[in-house]
Amino acid sequence: MSTNHGGTVTLKPISEMAKYLKNLIPVNIPGTYELKPIIKKAASAENIRKGVIAFRNFLYIFCDRLISDGHLYAKPPKKPSSMTDYPFIHNLTNLLVEIGYYSKLVKNGNSLLITELPSCTASIDEKGKKKSPKIPVSNLIECLRFLKLCGFVFTGIDLDAKSVNISEIKLLEVLYPNNPILLTGLKAMSIADMELLEGRRYWNSTHLLQCDYRLVKAEDTDMLEVVKDFLHSLPIKVQKFAVKLHQRYIDMGMTCSLRTLGDINFAYAFIGKSRKVLSPTDIYSISVWQFSYSMKFGYCLVMRAQKTDMYADVIKKFPLSLQKIITRGYGCDRKLHNEPCQQGCQGIRIPLDDSILNISKDIETWLDNEVSFLQKNK
Numbered sequence: 001m002s003t004n005h006g007g008t009v010t011l012k013p014i015s016e017m018a019k020y021l022k023n024l025i026p027v028n029i030p031g032t033y034e035l036k037p038i039i040k041k042a043a044s045a046e047n048i049r050k051g052v053i054a055f056r057n058f059l060y061i062f063c064d065r066l067i068s069d070g071h072l073y074a075k076p077p078k079k080p081s082s083m084t085d086y087p088f089i090h091n092l093t094n095l096l097v098e099i100g101y102y103s104k105l106v107k108n109g110n111s112l113l114i115t116e117l118p119s120c121t122a123s124i125d126e127k128g129k130k131k132s133p134k135i136p137v138s139n140l141i142e143c144l145r146f147l148k149l150c151g152f153v154f155t156g157i158d159l160d161a162k163s164v165n166i167s168e169i170k171l172l173e174v175l176y177p178n179n180p181i182l183l184t185g186l187k188a189m190s191i192a193d194m195e196l197l198e199g200r201r202y203w204n205s206t207h208l209l210q211c212d213y214r215l216v217k218a219e220d221t222d223m224l225e226v227v228k229d230f231l232h233s234l235p236i237k238v239q240k241f242a243v244k245l246h247q248r249y250i251d252m253g254m255t256c257s258l259r260t261l262g263d264i265n266f267a268y269a270f271i272g273k274s275r276k277v278l279s280p281t282d283i284y285s286i287s288v289w290q291f292s293y294s295m296k297f298g299y300c301l302v303m304r305a306q307k308t309d310m311y312a313d314v315i316k317k318f319p320l321s322l323q324k325i326i327t328r329g330y331g332c333d334r335k336l337h338n339e340p341c342q343q344g345c346q347g348i349r350i351p352l353d354d355s356i357l358n359i360s361k362d363i364e365t366w367l368d369n370e371v372s373f374l375q376k377n378k
Helices: 014-023 045-072 087-101 137-149 182-195 223-230 236-251 280-285 308-315 320-328 333-337 354-376
Strands: 103-105 111-114 153-155 172-175 255-259 264-269 289-294 298-303 348-351
Touching (some): 014 045, 014 087, 087 103, 087 111, 103 182, 111 182, 137 153, 223 255, 223 289, 236 255, 236 264, 255 280, 298 354, 320 354
Antiparallel strands (some): 103 111, 111 172, 264 289, 298 348
16 A cells, blocks of 8 residues: 555554554445446445445444454565555455455345355466465455454354365355345445456455445545545544645646545646546646655645745745755655655655644645746646
8 A cells, every 4th residue: 555665664563554444434425325327236226325334334343353353364474565565454355345246145135145256266277277366265264254253254164164175165155243234335335346446456455445435426426525534534623724725726726636546645736628538647647736645654745846946935934844844845765865765756745733733824825836836837
């Protein structure tokens, strides 16, 4: 979830990753909305909407269990590629997706019946070579045991056995007795994950664990509501400041786009009358500023100021601490400052916490001037 820009990787405790994931779970999910046609095949619209909320509630339990017991299951790799490189989490995510996607929801909606889990089964490639399962049996059993700890029940497999032959399992039944409607939500969200991510799905994604219900909605969600959900764990005054910035620059003609590849970024850019349909990554690459959330830096306001020399007199009126941040600029930490990589190439980071309130007016002035000169030079 964090990009490795070189150097030694220090793996974060699994409890911290769980807290990070928990902040991404949407607090406000509407009770009514139209579903995309492909989702309607899962169950009735009412049950799907109730199921999605139940799945969201399950994820709180899931994250709390990771916080308390995750260290017993999530074994760190010897050479982690990022600070969140826990294969256990990715195995869990993909297992949940396949349980939902490849299962049949029985008529009463109280269980899912499964006859195949492709990631857990050996296969033969086009050249006739045998390929090992992406999730080995030992890891599968570990994942199922953790899900059992979170309230799932599995029949058709002995989770206490020393060894299990997956090929001998003809039918696996999955139940969630505490709130069976969750299974409907899992199925709907799994269909969305497999078929509606439009190329954004990849093996080590944890997208399902964010319960992005917007994927199943037929209509677009107001970006302001998405931003508010993103900010929900921050202090109230910080939330109000961030929402004010969002609305101010949307009113000035900027476009806000959510990019969830790696870190979470709400990127703000002028896209003008571009004939090309810009992807979230395209908009991110030309953005002037962003709200960002990452494991490494937490919640931040990220600035990519390029015209500071045009309003240097304005900057001189800012508090000295902010002047130093702006003067330092941004770019490759190694090349500019002969320092270890801190992903300075992504922009100037300012923590989005109570400390930002003391300079909120100055930040607004800074952004106003940057945006003004960018518009003049378009």
